[in-house]
Amino acid sequence: MFSVKNRLKGKVLFSLLALSSLMCAADLKMATTTSTGDTGLLDVLVPKYKADTGVDLKWVAVGTGNALKLGENCDVSVVFVHSPSSEKTYVEKGFGVERTPVMYNDFVLIGTPEMKAKFAGKNITEAFKIIETEQIKFVSRGDKSGTHDKEKSVWSAALGKVPEKAPWYLEAGQGMIATINIAAEQKGVTLTDRGTFIKYEANHKGNPPLVIVYEGADALKNFYSVMAVNPQRCANTDYKGALKFIEWITSDKIQTEIANFKLLDKQLFYPDFKTRARN
Numbered sequence: 001m002f003s004v005k006n007r008l009k010g011k012v013l014f015s016l017l018a019l020s021s022l023m024c025a026a027d028l029k030m031a032t033t034t035s036t037g038d039t040g041l042l043d044v045l046v047p048k049y050k051a052d053t054g055v056d057l058k059w060v061a062v063g064t065g066n067a068l069k070l071g072e073n074c075d076v077s078v079v080f081v082h083s084p085s086s087e088k089t090y091v092e093k094g095f096g097v098e099r100t101p102v103m104y105n106d107f108v109l110i111g112t113p114e115m116k117a118k119f120a121g122k123n124i125t126e127a128f129k130i131i132e133t134e135q136i137k138f139v140s141r142g143d144k145s146g147t148h149d150k151e152k153s154v155w156s157a158a159l160g161k162v163p164e165k166a167p168w169y170l171e172a173g174q175g176m177i178a179t180i181n182i183a184a185e186q187k188g189v190t191l192t193d194r195g196t197f198i199k200y201e202a203n204h205k206g207n208p209p210l211v212i213v214y215e216g217a218d219a220l221k222n223f224y225s226v227m228a229v230n231p232q233r234c235a236n237t238d239y240k241g242a243l244k245f246i247e248w249i250t251s252d253k254i255q256t257e258i259a260n261f262k263l264l265d266k267q268l269f270y271p272d273f274k275t276r277a278r279n
Contacts, residue, residue: 027056028241030078031070034175035148036224037061039195039268041261048257049248055241063175065144071095074234077242080249082193083146083222085153096227100246101276103258103269104223107150107203108197109214110180111136111189116213124217128158135168137188141170146222151191154219177203184209193222195268202263223253223276224269226250 028238036042042059049057060070064081071079072095079096080100090096107117109127119127129139131145141148155162163169170186172179176196182192192200194215201208226249228242248254262268 014245027058028078028245030057030059030080030245031067031076032059032061032080033064033067033082033224034061034177035082035147035193035196036080038175038177039199039261040263041195041258041269044261045249045254045257048254049236049245052248053244055244056160057245060174063141063145063148065148068095071229073235074229077229077234078226078240078245079229080224080226081146082222083149084223084225086146087225087227089150091227094230094233097230098243098246099225099227100250101272102224102226102249103255104221104272104276105194105213105269106192106215106222107147107220108194108212109189109191110183110197110210111213112187112209113211115189116211118216122214124154124214124219125158127214128154131168131189132159132163132166135166137170137183137186138163139170139172139179139183139186139188139190141176141190142173143175145176147176147191147193150220150222154191157219182212189213198263198266198268206264223272 006123032042037059038061039070046057046059049055064083064086065158067079068086068090069083070076071090080102087099088097091099118130140151170182170188172182176192177200179190179199180192186270197212226246228239229237231237231239250273258269258271259267
């Protein structure tokens with residue numbers, strides 16, 4: 001099985017060390033998923049937070065699983081991720097509070113342009129069965145991220161299992177952009193959030209090696225939520241700062257900023273605070 005997970009371990013260790021070095025500073029520390037960082041959304045929002053509040057938002061972008069672990073370990077005060085099932089478990093275990101919807105987009109399957117015909121008119125189960133039947137190389141994030149969680153749920157619904165031992169199933173153990181690049185090298189397919197795909201598309205000036213070959217299934221919706229780290233478990237957390245950030249990112253002003261964030265004139269995220277219940 002193809003695996004480059006050691007690179008991820010190094011990245012996470014670096015991220016932990018970076019956050020540790022910030023613990024003495026009067027900043028708000030947040031762990032978030034790679035898509036909010038890779039797309040450039042936080043590059044837009046963070047300066048606005050500083051301007052509006054005077055607080056420096058220090059963030060690290062890793063897979064959702066690692067972001068939740070940073071919250072669990074009391075290394076950050078805010079967690080901003082996109083795996084509803086993992087988030088619910090995190091809250092149920094008492095690690096997070098005030099789980100609040102922020103925005104959404106969707107996941108898409110991407111591959112080489114000639115693959116589009118294979119998936120035309122298919123439903124999501126049929127599309128993933130085609131990958132198995134034709135043994136098309138599938139590159140998984142393999143990193144316990146929100147995207148990895150979604151991918152596993154789709155495989156389980158289609159096949160009754162995740163084909164982790166299949167020779168055509170490859171695990172990157174890296175972030176989304178890196179995983180997409182591996183899929184391109186392998187001339188395979190991967191599942192990505194649409195926002196990161198648009199960023200990848202923009203990186204290639206609108207003509208990327210991989211394109212969307214399947215999209216639109218209800219099962220591929222992608223919801224982002226923000227949570228405060230539970231102050232009853234982490235004495236050093238900036239709970240008031242976390243609540244202030246949650247109020248800020250769900251305000252009409254910033255929800256509009258999220259809606260207006262575009263690349264290649266395409267909207268990457270859709271504000272969700274007023275339309276989604278906390279579930």
